[in-house]
Amino acid sequence: MGGEILACTHGEFVRKAHLSYIHMPGGDAAVLEPWRMAASVLFKAFGRKFLDLDLEYIRETDSKKLGFICQMMEKNLNSPLTSSAGRLFDAVSSLLGICHTISHESQAAMELEALAFQSTEKEPCDFDLDQAGDGIEINLMPCIRQIVRDLIQGRAKADISARFHQTMVKAFSTAASRISLETGLDRVVLSGGVFNNNMILTRMIRSLEENKFKVYTHTRVPCGDGGISLGQVLAAAAIMK
Numbered sequence: 001m002g003g004e005i006l007a008c009t010h011g012e013f014v015r016k017a018h019l020s021y022i023h024m025p026g027g028d029a030a031v032l033e034p035w036r037m038a039a040s041v042l043f044k045a046f047g048r049k050f051l052d053l054d055l056e057y058i059r060e061t062d063s064k065k066l067g068f069i070c071q072m073m074e075k076n077l078n079s080p081l082t083s084s085a086g087r088l089f090d091a092v093s094s095l096l097g098i099c100h101t102i103s104h105e106s107q108a109a110m111e112l113e114a115l116a117f118q119s120t121e122k123e124p125c126d127f128d129l130d131q132a133g134d135g136i137e138i139n140l141m142p143c144i145r146q147i148v149r150d151l152i153q154g155r156a157k158a159d160i161s162a163r164f165h166q167t168m169v170k171a172f173s174t175a176a177s178r179i180s181l182e183t184g185l186d187r188v189v190l191s192g193g194v195f196n197n198n199m200i201l202t203r204m205i206r207s208l209e210e211n212k213f214k215v216y217t218h219t220r221v222p223c224g225d226g227g228i229s230l231g232q233v234l235a236a237a238a239i240m241k
Contacts, residue, residue, distance in 0.1 A: 002084035002192065003138070005175055007183055011238030016183075017129075017136035017175045019088065020044075021081040023073045034090035034108045035061055035100040039069045040079075041091040045144040048074075054152055056097050085168070085194045088140065092164050095147060096157045106193065112161050113197050119162035124170040129178065136175050143167045165199050173207040180213070189216045191231075193224035 003019035023040045024030040030037050038057055042050035048070055051058065058066070072079045086109060093099045093108035098115060102108055125143035129136050143164065150160050180186055188208050195201045195217070208215050221227040 010234050016179045019083040020137050020139045021083050023079040024082050025069045025072045025079045027078050033101050034094040037087050037091035038094035041144050043073055045141045057095050115158050116161040116165050119158035121159040121162040124167040125163050127171045138171050169203045169207050177211050187214045191223050195223045
């Protein structure tokens with residue numbers, strides 16, 4: 001599903017934490033149209049009342065389309081759930097008016113990161129770590145509500161983007177520390193396409209190392225989909241043994 005923390009060996013894993021689930025209205029269409037993911041996080045954070053928010057995003061988006069998207073999510077029609085970090089970056093990018101549709105992979109997240117580098121802001125937004133049936137649920141809806149308040153109050157979008165990035169780092173490093181206390185694990189392997197984001201990667205390494213973790217990152221294979229096949233081979237070999 002993505003956006004998760006796994007306790008694992010070569011041959012098995014246990015999912016210990018994940019981002020809270022959000023809808024992908026329209027399924028794969030939501031990957032190409034980040035405005036759908038912005039509607040999804042607003043719906044999760046505010047319910048249908050988000051349609052009345054005084055946001056540039058609301059004014060720029062067709063009200064009929066937003067109403068239809070709400071109906072899809074309310075009825076769970078073609079709106080699969082995801083915990084993907086990438087879809088959350090897409091949502092915030094569109095919410096800030098940066099990228100409503102994309103023409104290449106990770107475009108929305110890349111443009112959001114570029115904006116964040118224009119800011120010196122390092123204070124994270126709020127988040128919750130909730131105990132769920134399958135471990136810790138990393139709930140960033142308090143962050144989404146804070147982003148909305150900041151937008152309405154006219155805060156610089158570069159600062160908002162930077163705070164979102166810092167929130168992701170703080171939330172995951174805090175969850176990792178809690179899991180470490182439970183399991184005794186002190187080694188962290190960072191993987192997944194989100195770590196193509198240099199701001200997330202460097203700050204996550206720093207935060208984890210400050211919390212006494214030994215951190216490992218990719219050097220010879222890609223951290224995104226290109227490295228998955230190698231991991232699958234290692235897992236298969238371990239299981240066969």
